[in-house]
Every structure is written in structure tokens, then in C-alpha cells.
Amino acid sequence: xxxxxxxxxxxxxxxxxxxxxxxxxxxxxxxxxxxxxxxxxxxxxxxxxxxxxxxxxxxxxxxxxxxxxxxxxxxxxxxxxxxxxxxxxxxxxxxxxxxxxxxxxxxxxxxxxxxxxxxxxxxxxxxxxxxxxxxxxxxxxxxxxxxxxxxxxxxxxxxxxxxxxxxxxxxxxxxxxxxxxxxxxxxxxxxxxxxxxxxxxxxxxxxxxxxxxx
Amino acid sequence: xxxxxxxxxxxxxxxxxxxxxxxxxxxxxxxxxxxxxxxxxxxxxxxxxxxxxxxxxxxxxxxxxxxxxxxxxxxxxxxxxxxxxxxxxxxxxxxxxxxxxxxxxxxxxxxxxxxxxxxxxxxxxxxxxxxxxxxxxxxxxxxxxxxxxxxxxxxxxxxxxxxxxxxxxxxxxxxxxxxxxxxxxxxxxxxxxxxxxxxxxxxxxxxxxxxxxxxxxxxxxxxxxxxxxxxxxxxxxxxxxxxxxxxxxxxxxxxxxxxxxxxxxxxxxxxxxxxxxxxxxxxxxxxxxxxxxxxxxxxxxxxxxxxxxxxxxxxxxxxxxxxxxxxxxxxxxxxxxxxxxxxxxxxxxxxxxxxxxxxxxxxxxxxxxxxxxxxxxxxxxxxxxxxxxxxxxxxxxxxxxxxxxxxxxxxxxxxxxxxxxxxxxxxxxxxxxxxxxxxxxxxxxxxxxxxxxxxxxxxxxxxxxxxxxxxxxxxxxxxxxxxxxxxxxxxxxxxxxxxxxxxxxxxxxxxxxxxxxxxxxxxxxxxxxxxxxxxxxxxxxxxxxxxxxxxxxxxxxxxxxxxxxxxxxxxxxxxxxxxxxxxxxxxxxxxxxxxxxxxxxxxxxxxxxxxxxxxxxxxxxxxxxxxxxxxxxxxxxxxxxxxxxxxxxxxxxxxxxxxxxxxxxxxxxxxxxxxxxxxxxxxxxxxxxxxxxxxxxxxxxxxxxxxxxxxxxxxx
Numbered sequence: 001x002x003x004x005x006x007x008x009x010x011x012x013x014x015x016x017x018x019x020x021x022x023x024x025x026x027x028x029x030x031x032x033x034x035x036x037x038x039x040x041x042x043x044x045x046x047x048x049x050x051x052x053x054x055x056x057x058x059x060x061x062x063x064x065x066x067x068x069x070x071x072x073x074x075x076x077x078x079x080x081x082x083x084x085x086x087x088x089x090x091x092x093x094x095x096x097x098x099x100x101x102x103x104x105x106x107x108x109x110x111x112x113x114x115x116x117x118x119x120x121x122x123x124x125x126x127x128x129x130x131x132x133x134x135x136x137x138x139x140x141x142x143x144x145x146x147x148x149x150x151x152x153x154x155x156x157x158x159x160x161x162x163x164x165x166x167x168x169x170x171x172x173x174x175x176x177x178x179x180x181x182x183x184x185x186x187x188x189x190x191x192x193x194x195x196x197x198x199x200x201x202x203x204x205x206x207x208x209x210x211x212x213x214x
Numbered sequence: 215x216x217x218x219x220x221x222x223x224x225x226x227x228x229x230x231x232x233x234x235x236x237x238x239x240x241x242x243x244x245x246x247x248x249x250x251x252x253x254x255x256x257x258x259x260x261x262x263x264x265x266x267x268x269x270x271x272x273x274x275x276x277x278x279x280x281x282x283x284x285x286x287x288x289x290x291x292x293x294x295x296x297x298x299x300x301x302x303x304x305x306x307x308x309x310x311x312x313x314x315x316x317x318x319x320x321x322x323x324x325x326x327x328x329x330x331x332x333x334x335x336x337x338x339x340x341x342x343x344x345x346x347x348x349x350x351x352x353x354x355x356x357x358x359x360x361x362x363x364x365x366x367x368x369x370x371x372x373x374x375x376x377x378x379x380x381x382x383x384x385x386x387x388x389x390x391x392x393x394x395x396x397x398x399x400x401x402x403x404x405x406x407x408x409x410x411x412x413x414x415x416x417x418x419x420x421x422x423x424x425x426x427x428x429x430x431x432x433x434x435x436x437x438x439x440x441x442x443x444x445x446x447x448x449x450x451x452x453x454x455x456x457x458x459x460x461x462x463x464x465x466x467x468x469x470x471x472x473x474x475x476x477x478x479x480x481x482x483x484x485x486x487x488x489x490x491x492x493x494x495x496x497x498x499x500x501x502x503x504x505x506x507x508x509x510x511x512x513x514x515x516x517x518x519x520x521x522x523x524x525x526x527x528x529x530x531x532x533x534x535x536x537x538x539x540x541x542x543x544x545x546x547x548x549x550x551x552x553x554x555x556x557x558x559x560x561x562x563x564x565x566x567x568x569x570x571x572x573x574x575x576x577x578x579x580x581x582x583x584x585x586x587x588x589x590x591x592x593x594x595x596x597x598x599x600x601x602x603x604x605x606x607x608x609x610x611x612x613x614x615x616x617x618x619x620x621x622x623x624x625x626x627x628x629x630x631x632x633x634x635x636x637x638x639x640x641x642x643x644x645x646x647x648x649x650x651x652x653x654x655x656x657x658x659x660x661x662x663x664x665x666x667x668x669x670x671x672x673x674x675x676x677x678x679x680x681x682x683x684x685x686x687x688x689x690x691x692x693x694x695x696x697x698x699x700x701x702x703x704x705x706x707x708x709x710x711x712x713x714x715x716x717x718x719x720x721x722x723x724x725x726x727x728x729x730x731x732x733x734x735x736x737x738x739x740x741x742x743x744x745x746x747x748x749x750x751x752x753x754x755x756x757x758x759x760x761x762x763x764x765x766x767x768x769x770x771x772x773x774x775x776x777x778x779x780x781x782x783x784x785x786x787x788x789x790x791x792x793x794x795x796x797x798x799x800x801x802x803x804x805x806x807x808x809x810x811x812x813x814x815x816x817x818x819x820x821x822x823x824x825x826x827x828x829x830x831x832x833x834x835x836x837x838x839x840x841x842x843x844x845x846x847x848x849x850x851x852x853x854x855x856x857x858x859x860x861x862x863x864x865x866x867x868x869x870x871x872x873x874x875x876x877x878x879x880x881x882x883x884x885x886x887x888x889x890x891x892x893x894x895x896x897x898x899x900x901x902x903x904x905x906x907x908x909x910x911x912x913x914x915x916x917x918x919x920x921x922x923x924x925x926x927x928x929x930x
Contacts, residue, residue: 073318084262084317089254090247092435094386095469095855102386130247139242147241150823154658155244156386156435162245181864188855190386190436191658192830194863196823 052120059120063088064132074120079103081119082129090130090159094188101187102160104167105129111167113186130159133166142166145204151196157189165201173209177202219713221706221777223814224671226880231671235819239663239677240433240656251433252403253466255392261290261313263454263465264320265447266327267475268296268307271537271848272336275300275309275329282326283312288319291457292327293450302331303509304538305849306474308446313454313463336537338843340481340506341377341913343532350504350532353514359526361489364498368489372566376558377483377913378551378896379840380506382473383544384858387435389476390466391444393451395420397460400427400452404444405466407437408694410653413687416444420452429687437657438831439543440477442694473853478841479544480505480513482551486559489526492567494574496560496581498526503555506534507541515552520590520628521560521581537848538841543696545831546629546889550896554914557625557897562910565610571624571901572598572607579626586785590626593787593809593874597624600870601789601807611908617797620804621906623790625897629890631813633702633780634693635773640669640711642719642765646754648673649681650711653689654704659888660820661700667816668705672712674736675753690768698886702780703771705816705884709779710769718765723756780883784890785811788829790836790898791867794906796925799918801903803833803867806895811874813885818873825871825891832895834861837915 053074061068061081070085079096082088082105091114094102098116105114108125133140139147142165152158161184168183169175175183180201189197226233243249280292291313296302302309310327314320337349365371391404400422406412406429413427420427434441451465467476484503490496505513511533518524544550560578564571572594579590598604606622613619641649650669656662662682669680683689693703719741720731727734727750729743742750751759771779789807794800808829815821838859842851852858896914903921904910911924 073316076318080317083254087256089250089256092251092253092386097469097854097856099855100386100860134246139246143242143245146245147237150238150241150819152238152241152244152658153823153827154386154434154436155240155249156251158244159247162247184863188386188860188862190384190438190831190860192827192834192866193823194830194861194866195826195869197863 057120059123061119061122061127062125063127064129065126072119074118076119077115078105078117078119078122078127079114082114088129088131092156092160094156099188100157101164102157104160104163104187106163106167109170111164130163133162140166141207142169142204145200145207148203149196149200151193151200153191153193157187161187161189161197165204169201169205169208173205175201175205219717221710221713221779223709223779223883226877229671231667231677232816233818236663236667236677236817238660238820239666249433251387251435252391252405252431253387253435253464255403257392257394257462259461260392261315261454261458261461261463262317262320263311263313263451263463264317264324265308265467265471266310266324266329267471268302268305268309269849270302270331270333271305271338272334273302273331274334275302276332277330278310279328280310282328283323286319286323286326288315289323290314290461291454293453293457295446295450304475306471306539308450311450311454311465313458336848338536338538338848339845340504340534340536341483343483343504343534346534349535353531353533356529357527361498361500361526361528364526365487365489365500368497369492370567371487371489372559372563373485373487374559374562374910375483375485375912376555378481378554379914380481381479381835381839382841382858383438383440383477383542384473384855384860385436385438385440388467388469388472389441389445390447391451392462392464393455394462395452395455395460398422398426402427402429404429404431404448405434405441406431407434407441407655407657407696409655409685409687410691410693412444416448416452419449427687431655431685434655434657437695438545439547439696442696469855470853473858474850475539477542477544478508478539480507480541480551482513482515482555484517484555486555488559488563490563490567494564494567494569494577496521496524496563496578499524500528501555502530504532504534505551506536508538509535510540511535512541513548515548515555517552517555519552519556520626521556521578523581538843538850545828545892549627549629549893550835553625553627553893554896554900557894558900558910561623561901561904568609570607572603575624575626586628589785589811590787593785593811596872597787597789597807597809600809600872601791601805603789606791607905610905613906613908618793618795619906620791620793621902621904623898623901623903623905625788625894625901627786627788627890627893629698629784629893630782631698631702631784631885631890632782633706633771633773633776633884634699636692636703636707636771637690638704638707638711638769639690640715640767640769642715642757644757644760644762644764646757647681648675648679649683650708651683651689652692652704652707653687654684654692654700655695656684657695659700659824660817661704663820664701664816665704665708668708669712672709673716675739679739698888698890701816701886702776702884706771706776706779707769710771711767712769714767714769715765718767719756722759723751726751726759776883778883781813781885784885784887786890786894788894788898790902792899792902792906794903794921796907799921801837801916801921803865805867806833806869807872808869808891809872809874810887810891812879812887813882814880815873815875816884818875821873821887822871824887825873826869828888828892829869829895830861830866832892833866833899835915836896836899837861837865838917840915
């Protein structure tokens, strides 16, 4: 049940917004958090200069290598920005809490749950999504392997699984079955397609290596 | 010829496409993220709907004030679902809904709705019947034979208490729809198991002519029995759209609400006593069972399951109403519960008399419906063989001297299937193109693929020559995908429509071939004279004989008279091979054997996927899933996917499927496989754990908590 994928580390102050920066900004130590004081003080305190929002802010995301401008509130997750603002609906919102992997994307080479990354924090990094995996009507070798091994039923988890498998194979190009069972532990399927996913990832590994070497 | 056309399935040896493992046709769309589900549709001007739900399990709404929400930025519509005076009977009940230009704005607005409640006393747990009080409604006692005498005279009596909790469907796509109600026209993109009847259910509530409601669904992200009707959110989404002046509104439940109110499987608990002979023959059954299906009832497992002609029985069932979301059909309703209770009690009886449960099950399947007795015997033998039962089974408590004990357990299942009411239209155009249309839906079971296989087989064409349209209310009516009846229904209606259309094509082509229509056959994309393959026309050339008039023919599966094309009745036997760590209480599946009866298999790859899926879902329920209710707050404590656990890719062991494709089964026609293999998993896993550790763990799921509890009880 456990996942090897950790949510992204706390945001770096690159975008001007981070939890740590926020706490510093209102001039309170963490000791105040438990008292409820922080929340009340935060409303009254003047906004520090480097805080984004709470209203919509223009941001630029690099999605599948292309810059995309969008205006969202800082609280909007990368997943919601893609689905609700950019019509990129391949990643699915299922648990919305970093558990199921249906929203998996690859952010700066790292496999992440896009429901657990703020859109503003995803700026400046390439975001690989299922939409960018293959051009036109072509299929990426991972997608092809999922089709060949019937690693899908309703398909709602599939796009996330394919992205997780792609990210896994980027780092582990020559996995064993045991590696696959652990490496894909961060994605959940309700229809029960795991018996297809297992051989699909191994088949994809073979195909992708062939593609690289060839 | 006035004869009834021959709709029969072609004999096994003549099939070119039926029975072959074609890859699912919508696989590439899904695996590339291009498949658009209802929740993915983004029409122009889309508004985002969000619900406010009740935090209380039982309360009366005394006042509701939406004025601040209405003024909130971006809000275009507010709809009150539960006005003042409404008595709420479960936490998560919909109180009001807001539609706004962004989801964030809608969530902000929902927080501004002021609701006051008079909180009323609640009951949310049913595992202890003594605490149910007036909430328990006894169904009355049912007696067969003379159970008192049978128990008195029995050579052996075993007793036990067993429980299987409420679980949720947890469809990955939550319930909901996108709805646009503009003027007198309503467009809906739902997530539904019943495209055909959706408009008919929605129309009266909206007071819109059903003909004006257009339903479109290409893909659905899981249903499992929970997504038949439009539900209240179907209506509320429409009302929000209307109130906003006709803008489309997306209203899908969030995960928490989904798990609380959008469907669950009823629980079942029972105290069971079995009397029998030392040779393993059961002579009497007594059960005091209780269950909850939520506040509105439901949940009455048919006991004793399968072996229901035990000569002496005393049955007593109590339905408990709790303040929690209502149950819905859950992949083989009541069967998992009945299988778990019955197979657990039977295994305990075997342990009591010191017999191998395989032998005890063999002996007692004589109490199953007579038509199935031999099937079960065959399947028990097959399952034993595949599980290496003779070598690996051991008497209880002899699972090894180490901390980790291995055990084997057994369960059985039965299901109907059959074919639902379905109509198909097959069109053959003068240019040779073929369109097959059915108002059905593909739940991920492979419905698109099997319809196309049947049409291609019947018309003598390749798969790629068939264009298929499903998932729209404008198409010929089909039925709900429930009860494993879709494959039987759509395969039969498709077969008939294709046979009927082909007969018309034969009429058009016959003069050119100098033959009678009934002498023609369609093979390898050609129309030719039977027995004289040299007299032949290509498919295209034959279709050109139609001039400018297309052929459009209907075919219907009559649910009550399927004409031998489909039937019902599937049996199964399953064996779990588990290891239990007696120090941590962790249960691990080593292997899982599923021996499954079937009818004519249209696509063995998809059939196997169905069985894998059913078993994996069952393993998830056997090891992890339970709705945890909090007595104090009346709320579900694990209404999220972190703590409502589903099995992952490494939790399921190795699954071995034996699909019983024999000619005698093939002759029965098509039988659905969605539910039959989903029944026996809790039974088999529970029995395997008991076999491993030597003590019965009464309650599913087989969590460390439950396992250690049982082990400690034994030691105490």
C-alpha cells in the first residue's frame, strides 16, 4: 500500500511563496501555530512584499516543453490548473490527497502526484503529462504495452499508471518483476488491472531499451 | 423464405473472430489519456458546482441562509437541496449546492452558507446487535424440517460468529455529471451504468420532455453497481445550470462525499450453528444474522448460501437501520456476504470434526441446486489440483513452527448472468461501410470490443470494417449494465441485427450471383454461394448492388426469450493460499486460484481480465476495506483513500485463472462474467487465515488488528 513517491518537497522561495516564508512574513515563530494565534494574526498582519495571491496571479507553466500562460489563485494545484484551466484532462482527480496516483505527472524528471503540487510551484520546471507522451495518433511504448497486456479496464487510473511507469522506467530501465511491484506501488486501480500492468511495464522496458539502443 | 432466420452462434470450429483474444478497441484511447470521461468534458462557459453537505449523522435543518453565498464572487447559481425542516439521516447528506466560475470560488461560497441544525441522536454502528435497540427490525423466523431434533441427535455441532463489514464502491471517477439546461433542451454528460434510461429517470424531475434530454457518455470511470440512476446530483446539476441562465455545470462529488453517500455494500454478521455427521454431512443449519444497508434498509444475505437444501434449518435475520449512507448494488449484491458466512461456518464444521474442508465441501455440494452439483464437484477437484491442495493443506494450527504460518482456504460462488433487454441497429451502406448502433455503455468490461467481434463474425468482415456507436440516448435502447447481463444482451441483439441486415444484402446480391438469397454466405469480406466458392462478389461489389438505398435492420435480445443465444448461471470455486505473520498480524496472499464456469466466450483475453479484476477487488475487500464509523460524531472516519485502503499492485499475490471453456459450456450461449468471480474471495481468504493460524478470525477484513485480536483471544 505504500508509495515510493513522496510529494514534492516544500516550495522553494523562487515563486515568492512558501509556507516557511509565510510564517516568517507574519513575524511569528512556529510556537504560535498550536494556539490558533497564527491564523488570526495572519489576517491582521500586513502582507509581506513577496506573497502571491490570494487572488489570481499570472503564471507560466512549461508543459511538455512548451510555455503555457495561465492565471490561477496560488491555492490551485497543478492538477486543477491542468484540468480546470488548461483542458488537459488526461491526469485524473481521484483521491485529491496524494494517495492514488491517478494524477501522476513527471515534474523536472521526478514522478509526482499533481494533486499535491501547487501550480505556482511548478513554474520553471518541465511538466511531462500524458498528453505530451506521444505525438498525433502515435502511442508511446508504455501506452502500447498497456494495450497489449490489457492493463486497463475502466481506464480512469490508466493515464496515471502510464506516467508512473514511464517515470519509473526512466530511472530503472532494466527492472525485475519485483522492482515493478514495488516501483508502481504508488498507483491504485479499482477494476483490478494489476495482473496486466505487471507484464506491461516489463514489456515497455524491453521496447524502450530497444528504441534507445536502436 | 418465411422461415425464422438462423440466429444461432456459428459452431466453435467455424468461428474466425468470436473466441479470439482481440485487444480492447478503446485501449489506445485510454492508455494515451485521450479518452474523455464525463468528468473530463469542458464545454465553453463551464461553471463549477460544489456541494455543502451535512456534518451531522442525524439532525433537522432549522434554518439555512444562502444570501452571503449568492453575493460571493463568481457565483452564478445557488440551489438549496435540504430546506429548513428537512430531517437529515446520514452525514454527508446534500444540503445546498453552488455553481461558480471557478471551483475555488464555488468552494469559498459554500463556506458562506449558514445552516443551523437541531442535532438528533444517531446510531451508526451495527456490529453489536445488542446496541441496535429499536433500530433492529426482525424479519421473522424461518424453519425448515426439524432443526431442534437434528441438533439434539447430531454427531457433531460447530458454532461460530462471523462478520463482513460495510464497504464502499470507491469508483475512481466519482458520481456526477456535466449538465447544460438551455431553454427546453438538456444536454448531459454523466457517469452512468445506464445510458438508455438516464433521460427517462431525469425528465419527470426536471419537468422536461424526455425527448429533449440528450445523454452522451463515451467512458465511465467505474460503477460496480453504484451508478444506475441520475441521482439527486443529476437533478441538482441541471437546476444549477438552469438557474445560471443555461451555462453548463460540472457537479461531481468530492472523494469524501463519494465514500459517505454514493453507495456501499451492506454488512452481514451472523451467529451460525451447524450440526452434522462425522463423515462430513451437514444435517442442520441455524443462523441468527443481522446487517445494515444504511438508513433505508437492505442487506439480507441468502443463507445458507448455495447449499440451501440442507434438510433442517432455522433462520432468523434482523435488519438494522443506521444513520449512514444508503447501500447500492455492489458487484454481486448479497452474494459475497452469504458466501463468506456460509463457507466460514462450513470450514469451522470441518475443523470441528477433523476433516479436510475440501472433502466436507465435496460432500455438501449435494445440497446445491441439482443442475450445479456436478459442476461444483468438477470445480472443487480442479481448484484442489491447481492449488496443490493435497500437498499444501494441513490441519488447523499445523502451519509450521515459525512466526509466519501458511494456510489454504476455500470458497464457492454462484451467479445468474443472462442477457438484458437490448436493441441493435446494423446499417450496411452502398459503399460497403457498416455501422452498428446500441445505446449501451462500456464500463471497462470490453463491451465495445465484443459487439464489434460479433458483428464482424456475423458479416464475414474484419474488425476494422465495423464502425460502432454506443453511449448515447439517441441510439437504439439497451439496458443498465448490472447483474452481469450486458454481454449476453448486446451480443445477442448485435447477432440478430447483423443476421437480419445480411439477409437483405443477400437479397440484393443474389441475382448477380445467379443464386437464391438463402444459398449465400458471407466469408472473408466476400459474399459467395455456399459450396461454390468460385461464385463470389467482394463485400464492396455486393453492397454496390444496393444502389442508393442503405440497409438498416434491427435486432433485439428479448430478456425473457433469448433464443439460446445467452443464458444465466455461472458457478465458481476459489482457493486462497496465504501466509500470516503471527507476530505482526499481516496477511499476505501467495497464490489465488479461481476456477470459473462460463458460457460461450467471445473474447478470452477480456474474460480473463474480468476474472483477474474481480479477484483483485475481492482481495482488496478481504484484506483492507471497511467503512469505519465514529460513534461520537456519527461520521465516517476513513472517507478518503489514505485510510479507506485499496489493494495495490504488490498486495495481490499471483492469480491463477481456470476458465472452463468446454464445448458443453459453449453450447449454453453467452453468460456474463463481471460478478460470478467476485463472490468467494472473502470466504477463501478468511478460511485460509484460519487454516494458517489455527484459530478463526471472525471479522473481515483480515487486518493485523483482527488477526492479532483472534490470536490473543485464543491465548487468553
